[in-house]
Amino acid sequence: MEPRLPKRSAALAAGALMVLCALFVLGRPGSTADHDHYRTQLRQLRVATAELEQDVLRQRMGMAALHGASDRDFDALAARARMLRTAPDFLPAEGMRSLNASLDAYLRVLEGSRGLLAAARAKDQQLAALREAFPRQVATTAALLPPGATREQVEALGADVLLASGARVEASLSLLTRALEGQPAHAVLEGLAARVREMTALQRAADASFQALLDHGATGEAERLITTYLQLQEQSQARAERTRIVLFGVSLLLVGYVIVVLVRLAQASAALGELNRGLEERVAERTRALSAASAEARASDARKAAILEASPDGIVVLDESARVAEFNPAAAAHFRLPSARAVGADFLSLALPASLPASQREAVHAALLQGSGAARVETPCLRADGAVFPAELTFARVHADGPPRTTVFVRDLTERKAVERMKNEFVSTVSHELRTPLTSIRGSLGLLENGIVGELPSQALDMVRIARTNTERLIRLINDILDLEKMESGMLELKLQPQTAQDLVEATLAGVQGMAEAAHVSLRSDVEGAPQVKGDRDRLIQVLTNLVSNAIKFSPQGASVVVSAGLTADGRVRFSVTDQGSGIPEEKLPRLFGRFQQLDASDTRSKGGTGLGLAISQAIVEQHGGRIDVSSPPGQGATFHFTLEALRVPAPSAGVTLPADDSRHNVLIVTADADLSALLRGLLSHEGYRVVRASTLTEAAQAVEHAPPDALVVDTQMPDGPVLDWVRRLREQPRTRELPVLALAGRSQAGVKDAGTALLVDWLPTPVEETRLLKTLRYAMRQPGQARVLVVDDDATTRRVLCAQFERLGALCIEAADGESAVALARDTPPDLIVLDVGLPRLDGFEVVDILRQGKGRATPLIVFTGRELSRTDQRQLTLGITRHLTKARASEEELLASVRELLNGLLARRDAAAEPRKAMP
Structure with a gap:
């Protein structure tokens, strides 16, 4: 159809x-009248543009402007051009777009001309300012130069810059540059040449901007705008027909x-x-x-569902209210709670025990609320039967259709924690059972090498030296391995204190100076300013020492190693160690900081090293919040550098911190000077003495009569009577005949000195020298005789080695093999120094220190010499008087002996003719 x-x-x-x-x-x-009016406006715009550019040229040539070339003139032209956007209505839309495009091009060129003119004028102003200051700079430079060709060339260059053309200035500058070739660098001449180049560059830039303005002027765009309009008008007429x-x-x-x-x-x-x-x-x-x-x-x-059922980790899905929506079988097994009972319950109330600290609970809650990514946190979790198990919770927010959901992955860490405990026990075993005998071996070999048993044959001495060197190397290897284990497990505690970069660098260079001299390598420090960081001094020195020792080992004889430090632009402190060795191949840089990494086995083995130093250094720097890196251009040596956050140390607060516990040593201070009394009270209380003050001789006599002190510190300038007469009366009484007396005098007076020789233990000038006061007071209250050192260690070999070293210094050693013996000997014969191991039978080192702290042994100097790594809490607990904490495998023999000399504080020189025999307790 x-x-x-x-x-x-x-x-x-x-x-x-x-x-x-x-x-x-x-x-x-369209209308002919509109066309004629619009064409007239275009021609007027062209004429105004040409007049503006002529005025710009006249101003550049130094002539007066006829119409003006300011920003207002540019704005007027731009406004006239924008008015032309309303064109006759017979133009079609496409014609209007073409015409507007021509107008836009004109406006862009006009704005570009304005920018080029502004740039040229700005550069002219800069050039004028430089030209104005240039004669002074030339005069200053010439004044610094001796008369001669260079000075004449500088003056000629100044004249050429101010008077000559650009080609002549460049020729003069080239002559000056060739004259300086081969001569030492002169910063002033280089600055002058740089200023000339800068002025030449500004002149060229200004000329280029002005030339660009003339070559691409807005007049041509105005002509093209008229041509465009006429073409469009003709096309419109033809198109209409x-x-x-x-x-x-x-x-x-x-x-x-x-x-x-x-x-x-x-x-x-x-x-x-x-x-x-x-x-x-x-x-x-x-x-x-x-x-x-x-x-x-x-x-x-x-x-x-099969994956959820078979997953060994618990998977819990939470809704937007943190309530359980899904509970897989593994989660039910972890929490020992059926899924039906868990669904709908609040997850945090279900999983976290009530005894969990608020900080950990807040950390879990923050991880739950994290909007993106996966948040992981370790925390104890609660089972339904009341048991608590360690768990790792991973929270992942899932964004999909509908309300947001959170998936929690629960991993039971019970087995992992057990493995970590086994590893820690192994580390502790290695620390005590392996490092202690190695320390004894090293000490024994050192005594043999130093001739304790007499002069050894040269071959035997070489064998002893080889054995001691390899023992030290083995100890260093064990220390490095244990350090890495502690760093990876987070057990390494840093003693963060304000440190100056200058002190760290100087301490490092002092420690490796002997190594550098043996290798014929010079060391140089370059520390800019006084930067400070907050860090562990020993650990940072360990990093710098490792880097400097590596630089020394791989530097040729006669080379230098530079250790520098300074502030960076971002406010951090940068430490650098630069050597003049052969450098590090680029392909080996990525594995440089790995464990047991040595770049060239044939070369590195001959120079020693375990391959762990850089790994440990990297871990230490990262724990300080920094990063270590290396740069090594081929054949130009290597530079290791790391940065730490700079520290601005606040001003120390005033006041004296008093100890929490009082000592049982009583010191009576007799002075009417409140300031002196406060100074002495703070100083002596800090050292563990109980301080009592008497402001008059009457109060002092009453105090001595009531309970004689262990020592008396008297000010010879008392207002209520002669002090020396009162002291003589004390010497005449049986109770106070042996009372130690320290006299304080403002100046050395003959009467005081004579009286002090007969009656006093010592007299001290004021202002009081703190070190001398403490040393004198300590010596005054000790039992007379040779300096006594109590060595407490359960290892007999270690005790024998330590006693042999201390006896060579002139000390009398008293040995104790357990804590109870140490306490009994310290009470029976108070020592001048205690060298204490921590791991002791019956009473350990902590208990020994606690017992001694309750009595007069509180102020006894102490060296804790143990193979165990001590935390800061342990170190605070293991403190008596002046205390040093040394690790057996880390402390060298020289460091130990230096600490003994320091803490005995001059007593080694006070030997009695008849020394007591050494007491030993098994």
């Missing part, structure tokens, strides 16, 4: 024909086209019915595909 054309379609076609006829009648050219002719023919064709379209629409209706039938078939096919996808989704859900 043929499709039929509806009457309505025929009416529409006739109406379209009438509309086209009307358009044909109206399609005539053609349109009147074509439009009539098109109107006839349109009627036929409409009829054809309507016929085809009828045909399309039939095709649409066929298409609907095909669409129905496709919908059925799509339904079958969706059914298959649904089955696959169900299978995927089954696989996911």
Whole structure:
């Protein structure tokens, strides 16, 4: 059946024909007056643009402007150009776009000209300022130079810069540069040359900006704008004529086209019915595909459920309120709670024990609230039966359709913690059972090498020296391994204190000076300013010592190693160690900081080393919040550097900190001076003495009569009587005949000195010298005789080695093999120094110190000499008087002996003729 054309379609076609006829009648050219007015405006814009560029050129040549070339003139031109966007209405849309594009191009060129003019003027101003200051700089430079060719060239250069052209200035500058070649660098001449180059560059830049303004001026764009408009106007006229002719023919064709379209629409209706039938078939096919996808989704859900069921880690899904939505079997096993009881419960209340500290609970809560990524935290978790187990919780926020969910992965760390405890026990065993005998071996070999048993044959001495060297190397290797283990387990405690970079560098260079002299390598420090950091002094010196010793080992004879420190631009302190060795190959840099990594076995082995030093240094620097790195250009040596956060140390607070416990040694201070009394009270109380003050001789006599003190410190300037007469009366009484007396005098007086020789233990000038006062007071209250050192260690070999070393210094050694013996000997014969191991039978070192702290042994100097690594808490507990904490495997023999000499504080020189025999307690 043929499709039929509806009457309505025929009416529409006739109406379209009438509309086209009307358009044909109206399609005539636009108004001539509008065209002439718009063309006049374009020509005025061109003339104004040309006048502006002429004024710019006149100003550049130093002539007066006729019309002006300021920013306001540029703005006026831009405003006039924007007004031209309203063109005559006979232009078509495409013509308007072309015309607006030309206007935009004009505005861009005009704005570019303004920018080039501003840049040229700015550079001219900079050049003028430099030219104004240049004669003074030339005069200053010439004044610093001796008369001669160089000075004349400098003066000639100054004249050329101010008077000559650019080519002559460059020629003068080249002459000066060639004259300076081969001569020592002169900063002033280099600065002058740099200033000339800067002025030349500014001149060229200003000329280039002005030349660019002239080459690409807005006048040409104005000409092109007029040309564009005239072309568009001509095209519009021609198009209007053609349109009147074509439009009539098109109107006839349109009627036929409409009829054809309507016929085809009828045909399309039939095709649409066929298409609907095909669409129905496709919908059925799509339904079958969706059914298959649904089955696959169900299978995927089954696989996911199987994974959840088989996962060894607990998986808990939480809703937006942190309540349990899903609880897999592993989680039920970890918490010993059925899934049915867990679902709906608050997870934090379910998992965390009530005894958990608030800080840890807040950390878990913060991890739960983290919006993106995965947050991991270790915390004790609570089982349903009340038991607590260590767990690792990983929180992952899942963003999908619907409310947000959080997945918590729960891992039971019970087995891991047990393994860590076993490792820590092993480290402790190695620390005590291996390092203690090695320390004894090293000490014994050192005594043999130093001739304690007489002069050894040369071959035997070489063997002893080799054995001692290898023992020290083995001790260093064990120390390095234990250090790495502690760093990885987070057990290494840093004693963070304010440190100056200068002190760290000087201490490091002092420690390796002997090694550098043996290798014929010079050391040099370069510390800029006085930067400070907050860190562990010993550990930072360990890092620098390792880097400097490596630099010394791999530097040729006659080379120098530079240790530098200074502030960086970002406010950090940078430490650098630079050598003049052969450098490090680039391909070996990535593995430089690994464990047991040595770059060249044949070379490095001959120079010694375990391959752990850089790994330990990297770990120490990272624990201080820094980063260590190396740069090594081929054949130019290597530079190791690390940075730490700079520290601004606050001013120390005033006042004296009093000890928490009083000593049982009583010191009576007799002085009317409140300031002196406060000074002495703070000083002596800090050393562990109980201090009592008497402001008059009457009060002092009453105090001595009531309870004689252990020592008396008197001020010879008392207002209520002669002090020396009162002291003589004390010497005449049996109770106070042996009372130690220290007299304080403002100046050396003959009477005081004579009286002191007869009656006093010592007299001290004021202001009081603290070191001398403490030394004198300590000597006054000790039992007479040779300096006594109590050596407490459960290892007999270690005791014998230590006693042999101390006896060579002139001390009398008293040995104790356990804590109870040490306490009994310290009470029976108070020692002048205690050398104490921590791991003791019966009473350990902590208990020994606690007992001695309750009595007069509180002020006894102490050296804790142990193979155990002590935390800061341990060190605070192991403190009596002046205390040093040394590790057996780390402290050298020289360090130990130096500490003994320091703490005996002059008593080694006070030997009695008849020394007491050494007492030993098994």
